[in-house]
Amino acid sequence: MSTKPAIGFCGLGAMGMGMATHLVKQGYPVTGFDVWPPSLEKFAAAGGMPSSSLADSAKDKAFYIVMVASAPQAQPALFGDDGIVKALPKDATLILCSTVASDYVKSVEQELKDVGRSDLFFIDAPVSGGAGRAADGTLSIMAGASSAAFEKGQWLLEEMSAPKKLFVVDGGIGAGSNMKMVHQVLAAIQILALSEAYGFAVRLGLNGKDVFDAVVPSQGWSWMFENRSQRTLKEDYFPGASAVTIILKDTGIITYMSRRANFPSKLCSIAEQVYFSALDRGWGANDDAGIVRLWTAEPVSSITSSLSAEQKESALELVIDLLTGIHLVSAAEAISLAHHVGIPLPQLYELACDAAGGSTMFKQAGAKLIEILEGKDAGKGSVLGGYAEKLKIVVDKAQEIKCPLYLGSAALNALLATGPSLSLGALLDGYSVKQGSV
Amino acid sequence: MSTKPAIGFCGLGAMGMGMATHLVKQGYPVTGFDVWPPSLEKFAAAGGMPSSSLADSAKDKAFYIVMVASAPQAQPALFGDDGIVKALPKDATLILCSTVASDYVKSVEQELKDVGRSDLFFIDAPVSGGAGRAADGTLSIMAGASSAAFEKGQWLLEEMSAPKKLFVVDGGIGAGSNMKMVHQVLAAIQILALSEAYGFAVRLGLNGKDVFDAVVPSQGWSWMFENRSQRTLKEDYFPGASAVTIILKDTGIITYMSRRANFPSKLCSIAEQVYFSALDRGWGANDDAGIVRLWTAEPVSSITSSLSAEQKESALELVIDLLTGIHLVSAAEAISLAHHVGIPLPQLYELACDAAGGSTMFKQAGAKLIEILEGKDAGKGSVLGGYAEKLKIVVDKAQEIKCPLYLGSAALNALLATGPSLSLGALLDGYSVKQGSV
Numbered sequence: 001m002s003t004k005p006a007i008g009f010c011g012l013g014a015m016g017m018g019m020a021t022h023l024v025k026q027g028y029p030v031t032g033f034d035v036w037p038p039s040l041e042k043f044a045a046a047g048g049m050p051s052s053s054l055a056d057s058a059k060d061k062a063f064y065i066v067m068v069a070s071a072p073q074a075q076p077a078l079f080g081d082d083g084i085v086k087a088l089p090k091d092a093t094l095i096l097c098s099t100v101a102s103d104y105v106k107s108v109e110q111e112l113k114d115v116g117r118s119d120l121f122f123i124d125a126p127v128s129g130g131a132g133r134a135a136d137g138t139l140s141i142m143a144g145a146s147s148a149a150f151e152k153g154q155w156l157l158e159e160m161s162a163p164k165k166l167f168v169v170d171g172g173i174g175a176g177s178n179m180k181m182v183h184q185v186l187a188a189i190q191i192l193a194l195s196e197a198y199g200f201a202v203r204l205g206l207n208g209k210d211v212f213d214a215v216v217p218s219q220g221w222s223w224m225f226e227n228r229s230q231r232t233l234k235e236d237y238f239p240g241a242s243a244v245t246i247i248l249k250d251t252g253i254i255t256y257m258s259r260r261a262n263f264p265s266k267l268c269s270i271a272e273q274v275y276f277s278a279l280d281r282g283w284g285a286n287d288d289a290g291i292v293r294l295w296t297a298e299p300v301s302s303i304t305s306s307l308s309a310e311q312k313e314s315a316l317e318l319v320i321d322l323l324t325g326i327h328l329v330s331a332a333e334a335i336s337l338a339h340h341v342g343i344p345l346p347q348l349y350e351l352a353c354d355a356a357g358g359s360t361m362f363k364q365a366g367a368k369l370i371e372i373l374e375g376k377d378a379g380k381g382s383v384l385g386g387y388a389e390k391l392k393i394v395v396d397k398a399q400e401i402k403c404p405l406y407l408g409s410a411a412l413n414a415l416l417a418t419g420p421s422l423s424l425g426a427l428l429d430g431y432s433v434k435q436g437s438v
Numbered sequence: 439m440s441t442k443p444a445i446g447f448c449g450l451g452a453m454g455m456g457m458a459t460h461l462v463k464q465g466y467p468v469t470g471f472d473v474w475p476p477s478l479e480k481f482a483a484a485g486g487m488p489s490s491s492l493a494d495s496a497k498d499k500a501f502y503i504v505m506v507a508s509a510p511q512a513q514p515a516l517f518g519d520d521g522i523v524k525a526l527p528k529d530a531t532l533i534l535c536s537t538v539a540s541d542y543v544k545s546v547e548q549e550l551k552d553v554g555r556s557d558l559f560f561i562d563a564p565v566s567g568g569a570g571r572a573a574d575g576t577l578s579i580m581a582g583a584s585s586a587a588f589e590k591g592q593w594l595l596e597e598m599s600a601p602k603k604l605f606v607v608d609g610g611i612g613a614g615s616n617m618k619m620v621h622q623v624l625a626a627i628q629i630l631a632l633s634e635a636y637g638f639a640v641r642l643g644l645n646g647k648d649v650f651d652a653v654v655p656s657q658g659w660s661w662m663f664e665n666r667s668q669r670t671l672k673e674d675y676f677p678g679a680s681a682v683t684i685i686l687k688d689t690g691i692i693t694y695m696s697r698r699a700n701f702p703s704k705l706c707s708i709a710e711q712v713y714f715s716a717l718d719r720g721w722g723a724n725d726d727a728g729i730v731r732l733w734t735a736e737p738v739s740s741i742t743s744s745l746s747a748e749q750k751e752s753a754l755e756l757v758i759d760l761l762t763g764i765h766l767v768s769a770a771e772a773i774s775l776a777h778h779v780g781i782p783l784p785q786l787y788e789l790a791c792d793a794a795g796g797s798t799m800f801k802q803a804g805a806k807l808i809e810i811l812e813g814k815d816a817g818k819g820s821v822l823g824g825y826a827e828k829l830k831i832v833v834d835k836a837q838e839i840k841c842p843l844y845l846g847s848a849a850l851n852a853l854l855a856t857g858p859s860l861s862l863g864a865l866l867d868g869y870s871v872k873q874g875s876v
Contacts, residue, residue: 052593252837255847259830262858264851270708276842277715277732322777392697399690404714409693410848413702419870420700430868432857 004028007156009131010054010059010077011098012039015127016067018134019097019160022048026137026159028387033057052081058087063156064094069196070249071100077257087269093121093153097141100126101253102174102341103260107143109173121149124173125157126180128355129165130241138162141357142183144268150296167351170344178341181254182348185268185334186357188251189407190224191288192271192378193326195406196274197225197319198232199295200394203403204315207308208233208300214316218322222359226307229291233301240287247288248275263340264431267326267333272409293402318394325391329411332424334362335369336431345370365424372425384422388415445594446499448492448515448522448621449536450477453565454505456572457535459484464575464597466779469497492518496525501594505535505565508687516546523555530642531559531591535579538564539691540612540779542696543582547611555638559587562611563595564618567603568679576600578793580621582613605789608782616779619692620786621771623706624795627845628662628691629726630709630763634845635663635757636670637733638832641841642753643745646671646738650753658761659799669727669853671739678725685726686713692775701778702869705764707769708848733841755833760846762765763829766822767849771864772800773807774869785807792795803862819862824858826853 004027009020013035023030024047031049033056034040040050051057054077064084068074074096077087096105105124112120125143133139141161145153150168157166167331169175172293189362197220212229215221231240252273258265270293278284278291307315335358338348349370353363371377391412398405418426442465450472461468462485470481471489478488489495492515496502500638502522506512507843512534516523525780526532534543541561550558561583572575579599580728583591592865595604607613639649650667653659688712696703714728716722730738745753772795776786787808791801809815829850858866 034670167584185562248840256834256837259833259850259854262826262854264854266855269851270835270844273842273844273847276840279735279840280842295718388700395697396694399694399710402686402714402717404711404718406711409707409711411702412697413707416697416700416702417704417868417870430855432855 001313004029005057005063006061006066008057008084008261009033010057010064010066011068012043013067013069014131015134018131019067019139020064022135022137023159024048031057031061032192037109039108053082054084055082055087058084060089062089062092063153064088064092065097066095067097070098071104074098074100076390078212079111080116085112085115086232088120093149093156095122095123095153095156097125097127099180099250099253100177100185101257102177103257104329104417105177106174120347121145121152122173123149123153123157124176124178127160128180128183133162138165140165140167140351142167142169142176142179144150144169144172144177144179146172147354149399169347171342175343178343179348179351181257181423182334182343183252183339183352183357184250184356185265185337186330186352186359186362187224187378188247188271188357189267189330189333190222190256190327190357191247192274192291193222193330193407194225194228194232195289195291195294195321196208196405197298197323198292200398200403201319201406202296202298202300202303202319203316203401204318204397205303205305206312206315207303210305210312211300211316215323216321219360220320220327222323222327223356225323227356228289231287232292235290235299237240237287237290239285240289242288243285244275244278244288244291248272248279251275258337263337265333265337266414267330267407267410270406274406321390322394322405324361325394325415326407326411327359328365328387329414329427331359331362331366332369332427333431335366335373336349336428339373341382345373367426369428382424384415384424384427386419388412388422391415443501444469444499446495446502446522447471448495448502448504449506451710452569453572455481456569457505457577458486458843460573460575461597461693463485465591469495469499475567480550490796491520492522493520493525496522496547498527499530500527501531501533502526503533503535503786508536508869509538510834512536512538517549517553523550523558524535526558529559530595531561533561533591533594534565535563535565537618537688538615538623539692539695541583541616541695543615544612547749552658559583559590560611561587561591561595564597566618566621574790577785578603578605578789580605580607580614580617580789582607582610582615584610587841605785607785609780611655613781613849616781617786617789619695620772620776620779620781621790621793622688622794623703623775624790624797624800626685626709627705627764627768628660628684628795628797629666629773630712630729631660631761631778631845632663632666632670633727633729633732634843635761636730636738638836638843639753639757640734640736640738640741640840641839642741642756642802642835643741644750644757645741648743648750649757651755651787653758653761656758657798658758658765660761660765661794663761665794666727670730673728673737675725675728677723678727680726681723682713682716682726682729686710686717689713699778703771703775704852704871705768705845705848708844712844732751751778755829756835759828760832761841762799763790763825763832763853764849765797766803766807767852768823769797769800769804769866770807770852770865773804773811774866775812777811807866810866822853822856822860822865826850831854
């Protein structure tokens with residue numbers, strides 16, 4: 001008999017399967033539930049205990065992890081008549097790892113009280129890192145909860161996360177989800193940015209491989225660019241590793257929460273409209289790296305460039321300047337939103353610099369933006385004139401070749417709306433965040 | 439022999455043909471040039487004198503009108519070796535009616551000096567109103583020039599315009615083009631707005647005819663909506679009356695000039711990206727009312743609505759609120775740009791209220807926006823909270839049904855970026871226009 005505590009687990013999709021089987025490998029007896037029988041079989045084959053009853057998966061479990069796709073899936077799983085909450089024993093620890101709106105996790109906290117289950121130790125703990133890191137137990141986890149709940153459950157979060165990748169976020173329930181949401185602002189914008197950049201590049205007559213080689217060591221680098229390029233360059237979209245519907249779900253949470261907070265998510269909301277248009281093309285289940293097909297029917301790596309060396313260099317510079325400008329504004333958008341919802345900014349910086357939302361511009365400008373918001377830079381920060389001028393040249397060129405730049409043109413508008421000062425502080429003001437207010 | 443002066447005319451397209459034949463009907467001897475022989479034949483059949491030589495069309499003409507499609511067409515026609523300027527007699531009046539950037543007409547003024555033709559009386563006089571009004575001599579004309587040039591040529595502008603529809607704009611050469619550009623801000627946004635609104639409506643389950651009937655008497659009315667609906671409801675897009683490439687050309691002038699002026703054309707620039715995507719679909723030569731096909735493959739008037747009366751009413755309200763919100767922000771965008779480039783605001787108001795850029799919101803909010811910019815409303819105007827809340831509900835619903843709202847979401851962001859004040863003044867500030875500055 002195992003000396004390690006039994007764990008219940010709901011949601012054996014790509015992420016959940018990795019997390020649950022990792023725990024099995026660590027010697028935990030894990031009872032896993034899923035509505036899809038083949039997942040249960042796969043879980044059993046990996047040494048887990050499958051359960052076709054939610055209530056059974058929760059019965060007598062001092063620890064329970066929920067990793068379903070969305071709030072509409074979580075709600076009946078948690079609070080249904082045969083659901084998890086009713087079945088959990090007294091003083092159990094319940095961890096919700098799904099990416100959901102912070103409003104939703106707060107409603108779960110309230111509903112636990114309303115149904116008389118205040119005894120449960122509830123943790124809001126969305127994750128990041130993809131299926132590979134889930135299976136390795138090296139996820140990034142952003143967690144918010146009471147200190148009592150962390151005392152009970154932090155060891156389990158540590159089992160699933162990499163060293164230093166468990167971020168305990170101040171603010172209780174909702175803070176983990178808010179941190180994840182803010183991080184996904186970067187992800188949502190930067191995923192579209194790379195397709196826009198490759199699409200623009202193709203229309204400039206560049207080959208995708210040359211673009212990759214030029215962007216990676218440049219100021220235009222982002223984690224998403226480097227990661228998704230592997231699929232863009234091979235047209236590995238069917239189904240690929242991360243469907244359009246996944247980033248669209250996260251984008252939807254961001255823009256929905258932004259509207260509730262009266263926050264203008266300038267780039268994220270335009271990204272969402274373009275993701276909708278990708279859905280309309282029937283690409284929802286394809287990899288998000290395939291959104292470049294909005295710009296080009298030809299594979300980006302099959303373009304035979306007829307540009308001279310000089311023309312090629314100047315075209316590559318335009319692509320880098322496009323990404324740099326977008327990533328700069330995405331940094332301001334994410335950090336402003338973090339400030340708006342009360343996320344600790346240095347923690348966001350630490351997390352995002354080394355995660356899927358990372359970019360060279362986030363590293364560089366992010367630090368300065370945070371100084372301004374924390375009142376440590378009375379001068380309101382660096383001047384953006386150079387970035388605005390470069391992005392203008394990019395948008396001029398795109399206009400000449402009639403290439404849509406949804407993010408590029410919106411990022412330029414955000415820079416121009418800073419007015420004559422063209423300062424980072426004015427860029428933050430454009431997100432209507434006032435210094436010192438939260 | 440005619441007692442009326444001879445007129446030279448270059449550019450017998452849809453607009454130019456109407457203008458030139460109208461002058462013929464008024465008894466002027468008009469010599470018309472075009473590069474397209476069938477146009478010359480048509481002009482001859484209408485009583486005009488065709489000329490296959492630009493220089494001949496200008497020789498001995500005390501008055502000359504240029505109505506080509508764009509600056510790249512105008513430049514060689516004017517300044518080529520066998521062009522108009524070389525051939526015109528001393529002290530002739532030269533009127534450029536094409537819609538071009540004000541920078542370009544200023545460059546023409548300068549080049550006339552540089553080539554030693556300061557004797558010519560040059561008038562910058564873009565027109566509006568479509569081919570029908572061109573042929574009737576009832577166009578709106580926005581003209582800028584020296585008072586000496588107006589003394590020479592104003593009578594001819596009056597021949598081509600409706601009573602009270604000749605707008606002599608202060609500011610000399612460039613002022614006419616700037617006025618046209620600012621008016622086209624409204625047109626460019628409102629043309630996309632109606633397709634977005636019909637597309638959203640179809641996805642809400644509404645029939646296009648019901649949308650038309652509900653919007654026309656509502657706050658969501660615009661001239662463009664009422665005009666283009668005639669084609670949208672009949673799918674009369676091939677070729678229709680106004681190609682996507684035409685509004686795209688004007689939009690391009692607006693955004694290009696805006697970038698030069700550091701002006702964030704928030705809605706116009708997203709409209710441009712969507713027009714580019716329509717080009718990508720191969721719709722450039724189709725009527726702009728057909729952009730609704732980005733949202734629906736089915737004709738909007740063929741939708742059989744299964745909504746209850748109550749559902750229908752609430753869906754129609756969403757569509758009206760969408761248009762109202764977009765038109766409100768488009769009014770702020772146009773008026774801010776007008777202020778930015780020094781266009782007399784009351785004149786813009788008079789012109790646009792009763793022209794293709796007109797909308798109920800422009801009439802209502804436009805007057806207040808102008809008061810604020812002219813310093814007559816120290817309170818910075820009405821509060822926008824109601825509009826923002828309604829538009830939020832619209833964008834929430836669109837998100838739920840995964841319907842892209844490019845303008846709707848950008849307009850909401852512009853409203854939210856006004857911060858807690860939600861005032862018209864803050865909306866103007868978002869366009870970085872400071873009170874009193876020009």
